[in-house]
Amino acid sequence: MSTRAALVTGGSAGIGLAIATMLVDEGWSVTIVGRDRDKLQAAADRLGTERVHVVAANLAEDVAEDVVADHLRHHGRLDLLVNNAGAGLIGPIQLKSAKELDVELNLNLRSAVRLVQESLPPLRVAALRDGASWIVNVSSMTATETPPYASVYSATKAALVAFSRSLHAELSSEGIHVTALAPGLVDTPGTGWAPDDVRDRMIPAEDVAAAVLFLLGRSPRCFVPALPLVTAGAGMHELVDWRSFG
Numbered sequence: 431m432s433t434r435a436a437l438v439t440g441g442s443a444g445i446g447l448a449i450a451t452m453l454v455d456e457g458w459s460v461t462i463v464g465r466d467r468d469k470l471q472a473a474a475d476r477l478g479t480e481r482v483h484v485v486a487a488n489l490a491e492d493v494a495e496d497v498v499a500d501h502l503r504h505h506g507r508l509d510l511l512v513n514n515a516g517a518g519l520i521g522p523i524q525l526k527s528a529k530e531l532d533v534e535l536n537l538n539l540r541s542a543v544r545l546v547q548e549s550l551p552p553l554r555v556a557a558l559r560d561g562a563s564w565i566v567n568v569s570s571m572t573a574t575e576t577p578p579y580a581s582v583y584s585a586t587k588a589a590l591v592a593f594s595r596s597l598h599a600e601l602s603s604e605g606i607h608v609t610a611l612a613p614g615l616v617d618t619p620g621t622g623w624a625p626d627d628v629r630d631r632m633i634p635a636e637d638v639a640a641a642v643l644f645l646l647g648r649s650p651r652c653f654v655p656a657l658p659l660v661t662a663g664a665g666m667h668e669l670v671d672w673r674s675f676g
């Protein structure tokens with residue numbers, strides 16, 4: 431039997447790389463997606479196995495069909511889709527240009543929807559064959575904590591939770607497990623703007639990867655439509671002075 435295969439967007443850094451590392455350690459084959467080919471290749475070298483395939487693509491553009499086809503050409507099966515790539519421009523709403531708005535909506539939400547659409551045929555095959563396949567959408571604690579100056583980002587992350595919960599209702603009877611992971615602040619290159627004392631209190635990316643491993647290990651009768659991962663105390667409002675972004 432070929433090894434189980436995962437497609438991890440944003441797999442060249444931060445949370446995505448931690449998830450890809452965990453999967454490789456667990457014996458999976460993995461495709462990692464990002465825009466920068468050199469960064470992808472450096473991540474693949476670090477992962478150090480031929481079971482890693484890289485696909486350079488800008489997910490803010492309409493590339494989902496090509497990305498999934500490329501993954502399937504290389505690995506021949508898809509058991510887990512991790513919609514992790516995402517970004518947000520933090521700042522006053524009136525300063526966000528229409529172009530920036532499109533990029534944020536397309537990357538954080540539209541690409542996740544399109545990748546699910548393109549991934550469903552092989553995920554259905556995997557669920558029929560093995561009893562389970564998985565979709566993990568990386569949302570954020572901002573979906574519910576909604577800090578100021580992060581309105582569009584928070585809205586896309588809240589939409590990912592609703593998308594995941596509705597998909598769970600649609601697909602779980604087929605054995606397809608859908609989860610929205612909602613971490614608080616995670617120590618990654620994406621949060622490089624934070625001072626050291628704040629970074630020291632953030633969630634390690636490896637803990638998010640461990641949450642994915644937990645999801646993969648549930649019995650076929652246990653579904654987890656949403657999973658929050660939080661820092662100690664009052665959460666992201668305590669860690670960051672969001673008003674300073676105004």
Ligand SMILES: NC(=O)c1ccc[n+]([C@@H]2O[C@H](COP(=O)([O-])OP(=O)(O)OC[C@H]3O[C@@H](n4cnc5c(N)ncnc54)[C@H](OP(=O)(O)O)[C@@H]3O)[C@@H](O)[C@H]2O)c1
Nearest residue numbers: 440442443444445464465466489516570615616618619620
């Ligand atoms: N860090 C946090 O505190 C935190 C908390 C909650 C949720 N999240 C969410 O977790 C996810 C990962 O965050 P992170 O902090 O690990 O990010 P990160 O360190 O900035 O890494 C982002 C990854 O996504 C890729 N990427 C960015 N834009 C892309 C695009 N347009 N097309 C394809 N790939 C793209 C990057 O590669 P390239 O730059 O080469 O494209 C990189 O591999 C995001 O969805 C984020 O919203 C993060």
